Structure formats: structure tokens, C-alpha cells
Amino acid sequence: QVQLQESGPGLVKPSETLSLTCTVSGGSIRSYSWSWIRQPAGKGLEWIGRISSSGSTNYNPSLKSRVTMSVDTSKNQFSLKLSSVTAADTAVYYCARGQAAGGANWFDPWGQGSLVTVSS
Amino acid sequence: SYELTQPPSVSVSPGQTASITCSGDKLGNKYVCWYQHKPGQSPVLVIYEDTKRPSGIPERFSGSNSGNTATLTISGTQAMDEADYYCQAWDSSTAVFGGGTKLTVL
Numbered sequence: 536q537v538q539l540q541e542s543g544p545g546l547v548k549p550s551e552t553l554s555l556t557c558t559v560s561g562g563s564i565r566s567y568s569w570s571w572i573r574q575p576a577g578k579g580l581e582w583i584g585r586i587s588s589s590g591s592t593n594y595n596p597s598l599k600s601r602v603t604m605s606v607d608t609s610k611n612q613f614s615l616k617l618s619s620v621t622a623a624d625t626a627v628y629y630c631a632r633g634q635a636a637g638g639a640n641w642f643d644p645w646g647q648g649s650l651v652t653v654s655s
Numbered sequence: 656s657y658e659l660t661q662p663p664s665v666s667v668s669p670g671q672t673a674s675i676t677c678s679g680d681k682l683g684n685k686y687v688c689w690y691q692h693k694p695g696q697s698p699v700l701v702i703y704e705d706t707k708r709p710s711g712i713p714e715r716f717s718g719s720n721s722g723n724t725a726t727l728t729i730s731g732t733q734a735m736d737e738a739d740y741y742c743q744a745w746d747s748s749t750a751v752f753g754g755g756t757k758l759t760v761l
Binding site for chain 2: 570572579580581582585593595596597629634636637638639640641642643644645646647648
């Protein structure tokens with residue numbers, strides 16, 4: 536059973552770069568896409584972007600200028616960098632596996648989530 | 656940008672049927688999936704490809720999608736089904752989530 540685990544600093548200063556890594560266990564990172572999704576407290580889910588195992592990316596247009604994703608297949612990990620953060624970027628960040636079939640795409644499973652707070 | 660609209664809240668009595676809608680322009684032309692999200696837990700996929708249930712999801716969960724509206728139906732709702740539910744679709748290689756619906760079982 537594939538499991539995902541987010542890791543990274545829980546506190547980031549304003550204007551700095553948020554960095555998170557998702558480690559995939561119980562299965563290979565190859566042949567799937569991998570996404571980052573966040574949820575500010577009391578708000579809904581927001582998709583940040585995805586990366587394939589070959590490194591191709593799609594980003595949410597609203598965050599595209601600040602987002603960079605990378606993948607390390609040798610470590611079964613993928614990563615998120617979000618630059619120039621503000622308090623509005625405070626959220627629980629989830630990583631999730633993307634699955635696809637017949638033109639449909641969905642997220643399953645998800646990591647447990649990592650709370651990142653932006654504060655000085 | 657593409658938007659998906661859900662009612663903020665839905666209430667249902669135990670054993671009754673709950674319906675949660677998700678509206679978007681020509682949504683029936685896209686595939687919709689649904690996630691259940693309980694406090695302190697990770698979201699769980701309950702419906703994908705409009706109508707399919709992942710392994711382990713009870714049969715009381717079903718989905719439909721036509722026209723501008725997708726619907727998640729929970730038949731014989733149980734107290735354990737109380738959660739936030741999110742619809743999700745793709746538009747121009749961007750994943751879009753609805754605002755979420757809080758399902759209360761009372």
C-alpha cells in the first residue's frame with residue numbers, strides 16, 4: 536500500500552522560501568504524477584501543482600510565478616518550493632498521488648499533511 | 656478561471672439520503688471526483704470518474720454528472736459520514752476544487 540509523508544520546516548519567515556518534501560513508500564514514484572495541495576485554516580482545498588516522474592510540471596496559474604517542483608526518482612521523493620511567502624501561504628500542505636484512466640485524473644492517496652506557518 | 660460551486664452545508668438525518676451538488680460550466684463534459692475530509696485527517700477519495708467507487712468505499716456512496724451539475728449521493732447516511740466533501744475536476748491542465756460542503760448528520 537502506497538504511503539506518502541510530507542516533511543519540512545513548520546515555520547517560515549515572510550519573504551522567504553517554503554520548502555517541503557514528500558517521500559513515497561510502498562511503491563514506485565514512476566508512472567504516476569504527484570501533486571501538492573494546500574488548505575488554509577477554515578478554508579477549502581487549493582491545488583498547487585503537479586510533477587510527473589519524468590519531471591514535467593503543471594502549476595496553478597495563481598501560484599505559477601512562485602512555485603517550483605522537482606522529483607528525485609532515486610529517493611522516491613518529490614519536492615515543493617514556494618518563494619516570497621506571506622501570511623496568506625500559511626496552510627496545511629498535502630502531497631498526493633495522481634492517478635489517471637480514460638481521460639480522468641484523481642488524487643489517491645494523500646499524505647497526512649504538514650502545517651506550515653508563515654510568521655516572523 | 657474555471658469555478659466549481661458547492662453549497663456550504665447540507666444536513667441529513669441518520670438513515671436518510673444526502674445529496675451534495677457541484678456546479679460548473681459544462682461540467683458534464685468533464686470528469687468529476689469527490690473527496691471526504693474529516694477534521695485532523697487526510698482527504699479520502701470516495702468517487703472518481705463521475706460514478707466509480709474506490710475499493711473500500713461503501714456502496715452507499717454514489718455519484719452522477721450531467722449538464723452543469725455533478726451530485727454526490729449518500730444513501731442510508733451514517734453518523735460516520737459527517738465530514739467536509741469536496742468535488743474536483745480538471746480544466747486546461749489545472750485541478751480545480753469546489754469550495755467544500757459540510758455534511759451534518761443529525
